[in-house]
Structure formats: structure tokens, C-alpha cells
Amino acid sequence: MEKKYKSITLGSTEVWLLSDCAMYIPFDESLIIADWHLGKTAHFRKFGIFVPKTSLDKEFEQLVTLVATYPVQRVIFLGDLFHSEWNMDWDLFLDALEQFFDIEFVLTLGNHDILDFQQYEMEHLKIVKKFEVNSDILLSHQPLKRVPENQYNIVGHVHPGIELRTKSKQRFRLPCFYIKDKVVTLPAFGAMTGLYILDKADADACYAIMGTEVFMVPK
Amino acid sequence: MNAFSEVWFYNQNWKPHEFQEQTWKAIAKGKSGLLNAPTGYGKTLAVWFGVLDHYYNNSKYQKKKNNKLHALWITPLRALSKEILLATQKISDNLDLDYKIELRTGDTTTSQRQKQRKKPPQALITTPESVHLLMASKGHREYFEQLEFIVIDEWHELMGSKRGVLVELAIAHIKKINPNLKIWGISATIGNIEEAKDILTRDPQSVLVRSKIQKKLSIQTIFPDDLEKYPWTGHLGIKLIDKVVPLIYENNTTLIFTNTRFQSEIWYQKILEYDPDLSGQIALHHGSLSDELRIWVEDMLHQGVLKAVICTSSLDLGVDFRSVDCVVQIGSPKGIARFLQRAGRSGHSPGALSKIYFLPTHSLEIVEGASLKYAVKEGLIEKRLPFIRSFDLLIQFMMTLAVSDGFKAQELYEEILQTHCFESVSTDEFNQCLMLITQGGTSLYAYDEFHKVVVEDDVFKVTSRRIAMQHRLSIGAIVSDMMMRVKFKGGKYLGSVEEFFISKLNEGDVFWFTGRPLKIMHIKNNEVVVQPTNEKAGTIPSWQGGRFPITSDYGKSIRHMFLEIKKKDRYKSEELIYLDPLFKLQDERSYVPEEDELLVEYCKTKYGYHLFVYPYEGKLVHEGMAAIIAFRISQKQKISFTIACNDYGFELLSEDDFKIDEDLLQQLFSPDNIVQDVQSGVNVREMARRLFRDIASISGLIFTGYPGRNMKTKHLQANSGLFFSVFEENEPSNLLYRQAYDEVFDFQLEIQRMQLAFQRISTHKIKFKALEKLSPFSFPIFSESFRTRYSNEDWQSRLDKIKKALDID
DSSP states (O other): OOOOEEEEEETTEEEEEETTTEEEEGGGTEEEEOOOOBTHHHHHHHTTOOOOOOOHHHHHHHHHHHHHHSOOSEEEEOSOOBSSSSOHHHHHHHHHHTTOTTSEEEEEOOTTOOSOGGGSOOTTOEEESOEEETTTEEEOSSOOSOOOTTOEEEEOSSOEEEEEEOTTSOEEEEEEEEEETTEEEOOOOOSSOOOEEEOGGGOSEEEEEETTEEEEOOO | OOHHHHHHHHHHTOOOOHHHHHHHHHHHTTOOEEEEOOTTSOHHHHHHHHHHHHHHTOHHHHHSSSOSOOEEEEOSOHHHHHHHHHHHHHHHHHTTOOOOEEEESTTSOHHHHHHHHHSOOSEEEEOHHHHHHHHTSTTHHHHTTTOOEEEETTHHHHHTSHHHHHHHHHHHHHHHHOTTOEEEEEEOOOTTHHHHHHHHHOOTTOEEEEOOOOOEEEEEEOOOSOGGGSOSSOSOOGGGHHHHHHHHHHSSEEEEEOSSHHHHHHHHHHHHHHOGGGTTTEEEEOTTBOHHHHHHHHHHHHHTOOSEEEEOGGGTSSOOOTTEEEEEEESOOSSHHHHHHHHTTSSOSTTOEEEEEEEOSSGGGGHHHHHHHHHHHHTOOOOOOOOOOOHHHHHHHHHHHHHTTOEEHHHHHHHHHTSTTTTTOOHHHHHHHHHHHHHSSSSOOTTOOOOSOEEETTEEEOOOHHHHHHHHHHOSSOOOOOEEEEEETTOOEEEEEEHHHHTTOOTTOEEEETTEEEEEEEEETTEEEEEEOOOOOOBOOOOSSOOOOOOHHHHHHHHHHHTTTTSOGGGSOHHHHHTHHHHHHHHHHSOOOOTTEEEEEEEEETTEEEEEEOOOSOHHHHHHHHHHHHHHHHHHSOOOEEEEEOSSOEEEEESSOOOOOHHHHHHHTOSTTHHHHHHHSHHHHHHHHHHHHHHHHHTTSSOOOBTTBOGGGGGGOOOHHHHHHHHHHHOTTOHHHHHHHHHIIIIISOHHHHHHHHHHHHTSEEEEEEOSSOOTTHHHHHTOOOEEEEOOSOHHHHHHHHHHHHTOO
16 A cells, blocks of 8 residues: 655654545544535525535545545544534535544644534534643644744644646646745645645745645645 | 629728628628628628618617617727727718617626616627626626627637637527527638538528638748758747848748747747847747737737737737738647638738748658648648537526526526537526526535525525625636736736746746736735846746647648658758658658558657657647557556657656567557547546636635625635536546546547547558667657656555655665
8 A cells, every 4th residue: 555645754743645635643643624614506506506516425425535545533623513504414424423422533723614503512523712732732723923933733714725847848736745944834625725826935844735636746 | 683782882982892792781681691701892781781770770789779788899809899999980970870879898898888788889899708798697697688780800719729618608609589580600711611500500590601701822941051950849939030030020020929928928039139230120929928018019019010019819810911921920820710810911902912921849840731731732721619518508508597586497498509619408407507606516415504505485596795796707718827916016917828828937027927026025915026137048838728739630631741752852842852861760760651651659868758649639639649558568567658649659668677579569459449538548637627617616616705895705716626526526427527528539539530549540551660860750759848758657666666766775
């Protein structure tokens, strides 16, 4: 089986950049997922845009596969988990989470998560603003203003991508992990999300995903 | 015969042309028809007096005063509408008629629109989009009850675009409301003028009136002094500026046509640098400038104040500028009709000479001077291909009727079957469109909250005000890119540039626009605030689009010229004689093909291994042909290519060496299995994906937002590529998704033309040459910067390629 991730170290913590557009931290067996934008098509349909509905089951399968591949104790969603205000999909999703009774689910709130969470009883999804792992990693949806010197801030939000050109003038646009000034931006997990192309020259480090492989992009 | 025209022509001391009298006669008989005559000879008058005559000889209109709209005059351009208004208004004034004419375009104020609704004038001069907006308002059936005439100006221009479909739909709908409706089209000469008439009128009894007047035309090629110093490639032609400036002085007013807005900005800047005395006497005119600037330039042209205007297709159509007596075409005009239309912008008065200079932007392009003359002499002119089965517009039209008074399915189905565009739509396809707008798709979804159109008592209608408003804002068939508004700090609006261009700039950067350097003060939302500066450096925005391929007939005439190269001098045109040294070099490095040969060149450079092929079939056909050849090679060896094309030929570029020889080439150009092979090419999907953007926008999948408050709708936006993927995966039978592929085959690949090209080539001998150095023929293609990607490899090999390119393990 080929290697499906790239291991790097942030501070003293080893993290794996997964080719499934997610991050895994072996230290406390955490899986980190940014910008899933679940139910985006359903949201569009509600506003009269006749895009076919993507099934929640299919989207959910992505998560099931990951949890089956790696030993996972905790899943942290870095915001923008859902694309819209409450709809039927939410209930279905929360029900589905309950299948994983031995896994803790955490959501760091994002700008698309406009749901008033207090309204719903969510035993299986803990809502926080930020979340700390192994004292040198801080997770949030968008970069935080004040991050202690010794910490890396892992965020989502922008759906980073990178454009690569080859000698024969071909262009590739690939999702990427983008590291700059101790901020690690994860690619979006959701299928119905676009890429925001960043300049690789500005990054301290950048890891692109192609197929099942993650590789470092030289400057 | 026509009392009004008799008096008016007598007063003007004019004599009507034969075509005018024929038109009046036909209209008096109650016929529909199409009028084809050169510009500047009174086409408008020919139709207009027929309309007036009908109005005043019809007791219905004379008994009850102030009743309903009598005529709609549809033009493709707002600028043209104003011109028509002035011309027709003048007649009403001269003859003291109470026939009122008003404009109804995107510029019309809300209060004027309301007035036009309550108390309509006799005639409205309008655009296809505005007619659809009228149909999107409640009570439109009563409004059009007594409409007797729809006149379509510049029908040749509309017919080959989706806007033509808007016209077809409007006609079919209004004809249903008033079966007495008469349709009159006005068209320049095109290759399929009979078909143009039939598509427009849908009436076998309709007449085609053709004027026999031929405009006098002079075509001259501008030659560089020294062929050796003229570049082998390029799109600008600036090196010939010293030939252009004297033309400006020699003539009254010169229009300098460029193919892109980018070129026009550069030429404007360079002419002023070359001859500062011309400052204040020349101007710039292109589609991204604000209306205000453009109207100012047009006014100055009318007054004959300007010596020259550098323009793009924005001045192709309409409006007569009497002072213009010279036209310069920079670079390939890409089409015979377009070239003639531009030439016709000079010498507008009857009997005057139309004078046009062709300025080649690279040496090989000089051939086109000869091709143009040949095409004009032989009377070659393009056909306009009408769009058919444009389901995006059918869905848009359903929505238009649903937001007005609603529609009944069977009635609408019968109505659209009357149009050329939708005559072959089956009940099943029609029902699929209905399902899209009522339940959001063809499969039934549980827990769905889809809201768009509801059915009450068999009537399909929109009940949500928000959806109705969104729809009214999205009516039309022109899809524009996300544009940024450029303005001064004081608020004066200068024009728009693409967001993509601005995204590469920062505050404080300088760029050229509206013919001067502008410094960016700040960028906010979709506005760029600038101030004039003296700093010279700066980039010029390059707008996407505007790069159209040559037409098939133009390609034919270019190919014909290349086939004449080997003739003796006295049979050759001056352009070919001039280019002789270049052809000699081509022969030295490679080969100059005979009429029944196809030249193929193979060359290694630092970019990789290049295969050049020269079918002279035009860029579109080359794109498809290249994809087929690439696919066929890849069937035999594992390899991937990038493709570059121009109108003369195409290039396959690979990083790896590949085996190729004459025998293999003969097989590669087999005319069998073309459709299958092109479908196996990755390109078809990519092309469909690109075209899907327009389809998604027209059918209402992408809402570009309310004017001035784009941000609000962001949560409803996804790029069309994502929509395309969702359809592909979840609903591949969707009509809009399939339409993207149909459009690729009909308009992008021109599959029929391509099949003919393969058949032609199969009778040719293939001449294969391995080159030491790039040949003059290959160079323009080699340097073509717009490339399409073609790859038959899986992601793993592509990844390896990236890694190799990036030098990583």
C-alpha cells in the first residue's frame, strides 16, 4: 500500500498531512477536518438552484473511510462544517455521528456555521471557539490574532490551492496545505468547494495533494 | 405606392432605391421578410415607411386614439437604438406625424418604463433582452395584443449567437398573442441569407429583398520595409506604426480596428508616443470603457473632430460616422464578413469608396492580405450557424413567463415548436425542463425544500418575490466575467477590468487603462479607485475573450493562398511575391507543400519534442484534430501532450521523444472513427466544462448578484466547474449537461467540418520533415501562449511529471 500521507513536525508534535485533504495527529489520535460544507447542494436547491442533490451518505463515507484507516479518538472540525442554516441534513448528520460512540467530536465555529447551536441537544458534538492539542498546537477556523510564541495555529477557511506548471507548459491546480508564519492552513475537505489559489513563493512551506499522494512543493 | 415616402423623398430631393420600393410593396401586401442591402443606402427607411403606411392605413389604429404598441424595433446595440430613434423621429417630425417612438433599453429609467407601460408609444426601439424583460412583466399579453410589426436590425449579427434565440422566442410568443404579426429582418450579406430569412420569419410566404447595389471597396496590405526585420510571430504589429501615422494625416478620419481591447490600449499609447502632436486628436473606444466615455468618442466622431479612433469590435456595428474615410485593420480580421463590415465603416455616403488597409502583425500573416482580396473577389462569405436546442434559454424563457402571468405547459410547448431553435424538442425533453424548474431535477428527492416554480390550476408560476427579482436581473444570453469597476476618487466611472487582472496588482501599482497610466489608490469590494499619474511603468489589462478563431470560409481562402506559393510570380499576388524570401527559408529548413500535400514537422527544443501539422483549417478544427491525433498516438505509445493551435496549424508538444514517421502519420490521419476518438480525448470534457459556465449562468444556476451588492449572494455561488461535476456524477442525463457537449461538437469542434478536413487530408500525401531549427511556418504556433492541456495519463504519471519538473524526489 502506498503512502497516503506526509509526516511533518510542528514544534514538538508530529502531524500527518493526509492526501484525503485532512490532518492526523498521532500524539492524541486526532483527526482534523476543515471546511466540509456539508449540504451545500441542498442549500442551493432551497434557493431555487436546480443542482442535483448530493447524498449525505456519500459525503459521509469520506469520514467513515478515514476513521477506519487511522486509530481515531477525536475528530475536530475546523469550522464551516455545514454550508447553511438548519435543514434535515443536520439531523441526519448528527444521527450519523452517534454511530461512532467512542469518538469525541469537536467543532471550532466557522463563519458558515450560522446555526444557533444552543438550541439543539448535541451530545456528540462539542462546540468551541478554539482547541488546543499537545500545548504547541492551537486549532481554530480562521487564524487567531493572539497566538502564543510557541504555538502553531492550524486553520481552514480559505480552501487553499496551488498552481503548478511543468516544462511542457501544462498547468495543474491542486489543493494544498499552506504554512506561513506558524499558521497551517488545511485544504477544504468538502467536494463542493473550490480552490483559492495562493502563491507558493509566499509560503514558508507548502504541501500539495495529487491523487493519493502528498508532496512538498519547492519554492 | 407609399404616400409618406413619396412626400418625404420628394422633400429631401432623393429618389428611392429599387430595394426600398420592393420592401414597401411587400409590407403593404402584409408580408414578412428579410431585407439585405449595404449600409448607408437607407435600409432603415425601407422598412420604416412600410410600418408607417400600415399604421395610417389601418382603421383600427385611426379610430381609437392612443391604444396599443404598434411596432417593436430590435437592435443588437444600445448605440444603434439611439441612431434608429433619431432617424425615425426625424421622419415623424418632418411629416408632422403623431406616431410616437421611444427607446426601451437597459438605460431606460424606471419612471420612463412605467410610463411606457401605462401609455405606450406607437413604437419601441429596444434590444432582445429588453423585450424579454417586457415579457417578464404582468399583463404583457394585453400589452402586445395589437403589435403588428417586429423589426430585427442586424439580424446576421444576432442569428449566430444565443441572443438570436431570444429573438426567436419573443417572435413565437408574440405571434401567438397576435397572429397578424409581421416580421421584418435587416441583414448584411451572409452565406446563408435564405436560411436567415426562414429562421426569422418561419413563413414560406415571406420575401427576401436583396439590393443589387455593390459598394466600391479598396483593400491594401501594409508591407514592412524590410521583411527580414519583421518578426515571425506576434499579435501587435507596432513595428508598422510609421506606416499608420501618415494614413491618419492623409485622411479625414481613420478608424483603427484591433482584435482585442489590450491591443487597442497599446496602439493608442504607442501612437501618442510616436507622434505627440496627435494628442487630443485621437481617441480610444472599446467595450470595457464606461458608456460615458464611449458616447463622448462617438459624438466627437459624428462632429468629425477626431483624426483617428483606435477601437475594437465595439465599433463594428451600426451608427454612421460620415467623416470616416479610412479604416485600418490590425492583424487578421479572422472573418471575411467582419472585414467587409469594418471596411464599410468608411465611405458611408452612397457611391463613396470604402477604403481599408490590412496591417499584418507577423510576417506569415501578410498572406492574409492576399486571402482577403481573393475572398472578396470570389464573393466568399461566411454562413452564420444558428444555435439549436439551447435548453438553457428554454429554461430561462419558462422562468420569464412564470414570473409574469404564468404559462400552461401544452400551450408553451406548441409555441416553442414554432421556433427554429426548439422545433425538434420532444415532449419528454420539454417535460424534463419543466421538472427542473418545479422540482429541481428529474429524480424525486425526499426531504427536499426546492422552491422555484409552482403549479396552480395547471398554470406554472413563480410566487416568491425574491426568485422573481433574481430572474429579472439574470435575463439575457450574454455572460460576462466578474468585472471590477475602475473609478476616480471623485466617483467618475472610467470602465471595467477583469477581477483576475486586478488581483495581481497592489495598491500603489500603476496600470494603463483608458489610454493613460493610472495609479491604484485602493481596492474595495468590486471597485478600484485610481488617480492619474505620470509614472510611465505599468501593465496593461488583458481581457479574456475577444480572441475569436477564423471562420471556415476565411480558412479556405488562406489555404488557397498557401497553395499558390509555388506558382510562377506573374500568377501570384503581391503579398506572395513579397514573402518569397520567407518561403525560400521555409524550403531550406523544411519544405513548402504542394496543393495535395500535408506538411508535418518534428523538432526538438528545450521545451521538449514538437510535432507541427498545417491543415489551414482554422483554430477550432485544429483543436479537435490535435486532440484526435494526440489520442491516436497515445494508443500506440504511453505519452502525454500539450496542444497549441493557431489558424494555420497545430502543435503537439511532449516532454518525451516519440516515434513518428510518414506511415504512422498516414494512419493517424485516417478519417474513420473521428467522433469516437474525439470523445476519448480528455479535451471534450474540458471543453464542455468550459462551455457549461455560460449554460449555467443563462439557465439560472449561477446568480451573479444584485447590482452593487454582490457579496450578499456569495453563499449561493459555486463555480460552474463544480456544478458540472455534480451533474456529471449525479445526473448525467440532465439536458443542460448534455447541451454543453452538444455545443462542443457543433460550435467548438465543428465536427462536420473536421470530418471533411480528415477526408481531404486522407487523399493527400504526407510530407514529414525532421527539423534542425524551427521553420518560419512553425514559429507562430510555437510561440502561441494559449495552450490547452491534453493528457491521457493517470494522475500517478502526471504526478511523476510534476515531480520531475519541480526537481523533487
